[in-house]
Amino acid sequence: MKTYLFLSASLAGVMSLCGAAQAQSSASALQDVIVVTGSPRESMTVDATAPDFTPDAGPDAAGIVARLPGAALIDNGALSGQVQYRGLFGERLNIRVDGQSFASGGPNMMDPPLHYAPAPLVGVIVVDRGVSPVRNGPGLAGGVDAQFKRVGFTEGSDLKLGYDVTALARSVDESYAVGGVAGASNEALRFNILGSYEDGGDVEFPGGTIASSSHRRAVYGASAGAKFGDHEVGVDVRRQKTGPTGNPPFPMDIRFFETDFARATWNGALGGVKFESAFSIADVDHAMNNFDLRPAPPDPARFRETFAEARTLSGKVAIIVPATGGDLRLGVDIEDADKDVTITNPNNPNFFINSLADIEIQRKGVFAEWTGAAGWLNAELGVRADFHDASAGEATVGPALPMGPVNLADAFNAADREWDKTTVDGVIRLWSEEANGVSWRLTLAHKTRAPGYVERFSWLPTQASGGLADGNVYIGDLQLTNETAWIAEAGTDLRGDNFYLRPTVFYRRIDDYVQGVPFDATVDVIDTPQEMIAAMNGDSTPLRFANVDAELYGVDVDGGVALTDHLRLDGVVSYVRGKRRDIDDNLYRISPPHASLAATYERAKWSVSAETVLVADQNKVSVTNSEQATDGYALFNITGDIELATGVSLSAGVTNIFDKDYRHHLAGYNRVANSDVAIGERLPGNGRGAFVRVHLSR
Incomplete structure (x- = not known):
């Protein structure tokens, strides 16, 4: 699996992942888009996307998001990490998996949402910069959709x-x-x-x-x-x-x-x-x-x-x-x-x-x-x-x-x-x-x-x-x-x-x-x-x-x-x-x-x-x-x-x-x-x- 960060504000429209396995996401000045797998040399140009090839982030998808500006990893265990974004974490962030919001199963959030997003299965992670739009639900900070x-x-x-x-x-x-x-x-x-x-x-x-x-x-x-x-x-x-x-x-x-x-x-x-x-x-x-x-x-x-x-x-x-x-x-x-x-x-x-x-x-x-x-x-x-x-x-x-x-x-x-x-x-x-x-x-x-x-x-x-x-x-x-x-x-x-x-x-x-x-x-x-x-x-x-x-x-x-x-x-x-x-x-x-x-x-x-x-x-x-x-x-x-x-x-x-x-x-x-x-x-x-x-x- 390759991990790339596409951080240019000019990125817009639809991104196609390699071959027939595709994931799509709109991006604008208000979003960061992380392409988790794929070959950007085939579908993007360096001039348009400024990719940043990153080291392995471990088994937790939260570690991938943590590389973005303003983000960090709350390390509560190999599969229990949470994203911190500009100082806020947990239920204060609007985090979804494949567009779906749901409640954690345990009282200590051993299964935060990204627990259910194994990196080998994730194609794109879309991050709302700053705050999440109202269409995505309530939340004090930005949103994440794996x-x-x-x-x-x-x-x-x-x-x-x-x-x-x-x-x-x-x-x-x-x-x-x-x-x-x-x-x-x-x-x-x-x-x-x-x-x-x-x-x-x-x-x-x-x-x-x-x-x-x-x-x-x-x-x-x-x-x-x-x-x-x-x-x-x-x-x-x-x-x-x-x-x-x-x-x-x-x-x-x-x-x-x-x-x-x-x-x-x-x-x-x-x-x-x-x-x-x-x-x-x-x-x-x-x-x-x-x-x-x-x-x-x-x-x-x-x-x-x-x-x-x-x-x-x-x-x-x-x-x-x-x-x-x-x-x-x-x-x-x-x-x-x-x-x-x-x-x-x-x-x-x-x-x-x-x-x-x-x-x-x-x-x-x-x-x-x-x-x-x-x-x-x-x-x-x-x-x-x-x-x-x-x-x-x-x-x-x-x-x-x-x-x-x-x-x-x-x-x-x-x-x-x-x-x-x-x-x-x-x-x-x-x-x-x-x-x-x-x-x-x-x-x-x-x-x-x-x-x-x-x-x-x-x-x-x-x-x-x-x-x-x-x-x-x-x-x-x-x-x-x-x-x-x-x-x-x-x-x-x-x-x-x-x-x-x-x-x-x-x-x-x-x-x-x-x-x-x-x-x-x-x-x-x-x-x-x-x-x-x-x-x-x-x-x-x-x-x-x-x-x-x-x-x-x-x-x-x-x-x-x-x-x-x-x-x-x-x-x-x-x-x-x-x-x-x-x-x-x-x-x-x-x-x-x-x-x-x-x-x-x-x-x-x-x-x-x-x-x-x-x-x-x-x-x-x-x-x-x-x-x-x-x-x-x-x-x-x-x-x-x-x-x-x-x-x-x-x-x-x-x-x-x-x-x-x-x-x-x-x-x-x-x-x-x-x-x-x-x-x-x-x-x-x-x-x-x-x-x-x-x-x-x-």
């Missing part, structure tokens, strides 16, 4: 066979991956099967091995579509089985995720009015425990296995009509999620806690978005309203539980466990036509986010935190209100015959930001049932999710220059600052300033790239979250590729060439005993690793 490979429609009535397959091996975790699509199509019909399998061991670093960091994942499914007149329909189904996979920053590891996806689309035109529709379901079954991959607790009473379920039904219908020199999109969407979490001890059938019982979350949205131009100025103006409902069923506990959790469950059951609210978002995105190689961008937005079910309904003090992985015990708050962000960002895109440069400055003022705060005013004094239970779980100073005030601001830049016909430099610089506005503290888990610079020598059939990654110290850390500071570091990588024949390419490289021992600030803290990383120590980055991959397409 679109799968497909055998696309071809010309003529004869069926043509196509495939796109990748095989890869890595040394740092002794892993391998193989996957792709194969099928047939003509001008009216398309069909393909898809599948992938990945398996890897524990990760090596200069000081030894990170215990409980192995992974295993398998996906299989199919995609089909048909065109008739002005209409196109499509159906996609797939099943993913994630096997035993380590999560050192969490108190448990993945035992399994078994997830089914189905999505149907119908787009077309009737009487001059265009319409688009999509309906989908995602059904997740999940188990995690603290004894399979990591050393089991010495006391049988401390064994834990948690079972979780999540089902998401979603749908969207929109019409597009001409209006005042542009297009007006009017639409409705709905998302309905049911969740349930039960904690057990396999050694004691009387020990069980239905800690998040019968959670029901529903969102119904309406939106209007106009896109058009007035002379040199392009505009995308959108507004949406969302009607939120959330409720929790009655918590239950087994007879083996002491009175503390029983009393907390009774108090929760006696409380008002239903919540509803209406939110309104507005987005103005303006950009100029390119003139003499210069275009301008401006975004103003008002965005909202409803608190998640863990933040609202967690009555039992546990380390379920929605993926924060900071080692703290958390308690929810039924009185949480929505986050509200006021956003402004401005940038320019500069492009010449042999260079491109895209600086952006941004500011986000967020009222009612959901953040952990001390449970009560008497910190270190255990005088409540919640603190007593938290202390039994190893944390005498639990945190309570609460609404605070925050702000994030920064700058990111990417650019490149062609030094000769065959040699170019490409680089990215990202800086974000996250602070509390209500007290003197920093936001938790904010990426330190970082930069990368790659020198690429490219010929018609081969290329080689040498890259330097520079990361600064991060000492602006959250005292509230007991966050540890980290030192800066520099890494060096080298990658090369060669086209062996038409549709056959080979790439290989070495990452962290000098085997640097470093701590990635956005990694969590180790929770696994008998590892070469001490308990409570920041998890190290990967050691030196070689990789090789083969890509076949037709």
Whole structure:
């Protein structure tokens, strides 16, 4: 598999991936497009796209997105990484897989959306720069859509066979991956099967091995579509089985995720009015425990296995009509999620806690978005309203539980466990036509986010935190209100015959930001049932999710220059600052300033790239979250590729060439005993690793 970043603001229209396996995406000044597989030498020119050949990003697709300006990787495990974008991550980003939004299966987001996007199956990743348009749903920051490979429609009535397959091996975790699509199509019909399998061991670093960091994942499914007149329909189904996979920053590891996806689309035109529709379901079954991959607790009473379920039904219908020199999109969407979490001890059938019982979350949205131009100025103006409902069923506990959790469950059951609210978002995105190689961008937005079910309904003090992985015990708050962000960002895109440069400055003022705060005013004094239970779980100073005030601001830049016909430099610089506005503290888990610079020598059939990654110290850390500071570091990588024949390419490289021992600030803290990383120590980055991959397409 090849990984290329297409970052030029001039990129527009449709991108065709190699052979019959195609993925399409529109791009503009408001999007970044990452072409994950394919041969750009066949379909693009360097002048138009400024590709940046990148080293292997590991098994997690979030690592690919993290190379973009403003982005970073939240490393919660081999298959549990999250994208941070300009300081925000988790549910604050609008992340989709193949156009589908869905709820994570576990209370700690061990399966964030990109968990379901194995790199061998992904063709294109589209990233909304800055903020996501209202047509894509709510969310405080940019959006990400990882679109799968497909055998696309071809010309003529004869069926043509196509495939796109990748095989890869890595040394740092002794892993391998193989996957792709194969099928047939003509001008009216398309069909393909898809599948992938990945398996890897524990990760090596200069000081030894990170215990409980192995992974295993398998996906299989199919995609089909048909065109008739002005209409196109499509159906996609797939099943993913994630096997035993380590999560050192969490108190448990993945035992399994078994997830089914189905999505149907119908787009077309009737009487001059265009319409688009999509309906989908995602059904997740999940188990995690603290004894399979990591050393089991010495006391049988401390064994834990948690079972979780999540089902998401979603749908969207929109019409597009001409209006005042542009297009007006009017639409409705709905998302309905049911969740349930039960904690057990396999050694004691009387020990069980239905800690998040019968959670029901529903969102119904309406939106209007106009896109058009007035002379040199392009505009995308959108507004949406969302009607939120959330409720929790009655918590239950087994007879083996002491009175503390029983009393907390009774108090929760006696409380008002239903919540509803209406939110309104507005987005103005303006950009100029390119003139003499210069275009301008401006975004103003008002965005909202409803608190998640863990933040609202967690009555039992546990380390379920929605993926924060900071080692703290958390308690929810039924009185949480929505986050509200006021956003402004401005940038320019500069492009010449042999260079491109895209600086952006941004500011986000967020009222009612959901953040952990001390449970009560008497910190270190255990005088409540919640603190007593938290202390039994190893944390005498639990945190309570609460609404605070925050702000994030920064700058990111990417650019490149062609030094000769065959040699170019490409680089990215990202800086974000996250602070509390209500007290003197920093936001938790904010990426330190970082930069990368790659020198690429490219010929018609081969290329080689040498890259330097520079990361600064991060000492602006959250005292509230007991966050540890980290030192800066520099890494060096080298990658090369060669086209062996038409549709056959080979790439290989070495990452962290000098085997640097470093701590990635956005990694969590180790929770696994008998590892070469001490308990409570920041998890190290990967050691030196070689990789090789083969890509076949037709």
